[in-house]
Amino acid sequence: MNTRARVKVLPMIMAASLGLANLDKMMAQERHARANLQPTGLEEINLTVEEAGITGMPETLAAGRYLVNVTGPEPGEMGPSGAIFAQLPEDITAQQAYDDVLANPEDIPSWYLDTHFGGGATLSQGTETWAILDLTPGKWLVTTPFGATLGVEFEVTGEMPADLPDPGANVTITLLEFGIKVGDGALVAGDNVVTVDNGGAQLHFVDVSMLPAGTTKEQVDGLMESFMSGTPPAEGELQEDAFTPVAYLADVSPGVSETLPLTLEAGTYFLACWVPDLASELPHAMMGMYDVIDVE
Ligand SMILES: [Cu+2]
Numbered sequence: 001m002n003t004r005a006r007v008k009v010l011p012m013i014m015a016a017s018l019g020l021a022n023l024d025k026m027m028a029q030e031r032h033a034r035a036n037l038q039p040t041g042l043e044e045i046n047l048t049v050e051e052a053g054i055t056g057m058p059e060t061l062a063a064g065r066y067l068v069n070v071t072g073p074e075p076g077e078m079g080p081s082g083a084i085f086a087q088l089p090e091d092i093t094a095q096q097a098y099d100d101v102l103a104n105p106e107d108i109p110s111w112y113l114d115t116h117f118g119g120g121a122t123l124s125q126g127t128e129t130w131a132i133l134d135l136t137p138g139k140w141l142v143t144t145p146f147g148a149t150l151g152v153e154f155e156v157t158g159e160m161p162a163d164l165p166d167p168g169a170n171v172t173i174t175l176l177e178f179g180i181k182v183g184d185g186a187l188v189a190g191d192n193v194v195t196v197d198n199g200g201a202q203l204h205f206v207d208v209s210m211l212p213a214g215t216t217k218e219q220v221d222g223l224m225e226s227f228m229s230g231t232p233p234a235e236g237e238l239q240e241d242a243f244t245p246v247a248y249l250a251d252v253s254p255g256v257s258e259t260l261p262l263t264l265e266a267g268t269y270f271l272a273c274w275v276p277d278l279a280s281e282l283p284h285a286m287m288g289m290y291d292v293i294d295v296e
Helices: 004-017 094-103 216-230
Strands: 044-048 053-055 060-061 065-072 081-087 117-121 128-135 140-141 151-156 172-178 177-185 188-196 204-211 244-252 255-265 265-271 290-296
Touching: 004 265, 044 081, 053 140, 053 151, 060 065, 065 081, 065 117, 081 128, 081 244, 094 140, 117 255, 117 265, 177 265, 188 216, 188 244, 216 290, 244 255
Parallel strands: 044 065, 060 151, 172 188
Antiparallel strands: 044 053, 065 128, 081 117, 081 140, 117 244, 128 255, 140 151, 172 177, 188 255, 204 244, 204 265, 265 290
């Protein structure tokens, strides 16, 4: 693979998967409408995110499907935030993971692709959000995107119930190697409840960005090719700065699904995954894992 292309896409990977420098912009969408969408009838976990970390996580809980409510810090207290649920590889402790991220904030941690991700809720400053997540038996930790605070460890006991409550989504985004499929309904202007379902064999997430209205998939194909070749797009062609980050739908491992609120204006959107491929190390988007959709 072309080295320049990798260098060029790295900041996008970092922004989307590791929640560092550019995540602020990604979280900036207004989500005031989210409270109206909140489902009922699920067991709840209520978390608060502060500079010192996440509080409110029970030390143990029974396996099952949960509504995770997240309250963020007051505006200005800390950067973009949220609650990401993960199971680190056995030889990595929460402290090690935190130390790694602090020591090398620009790098993807070596254990990133070996971590089991159960999804999460991400939010901008001073807001509240939620996610419906499945917590399977085992040792977990919950941390901010990504590892910006020391993760809080907890244990999930028992077995997953055979019947899980319907999360009530109006649309499903299915993630595969390598593609993003919007089905079982449509993303609409206004409030959505989106189930993100990883039906593939690798870790995936969804970067939702807005494009100038009417942008075509072919135009994005051209920009992707320019990333690969390292040749900047010609004047008049779609440029990288045409993308406005809207949301990051948190990492989910194979077989994992999460359900999240997503509020969109009418327009044209780019959905992509930037997780590096296990074999080629190319971001999945560069292998075709993106789509362009119109939302009305
Ligand atoms: Cu992916």
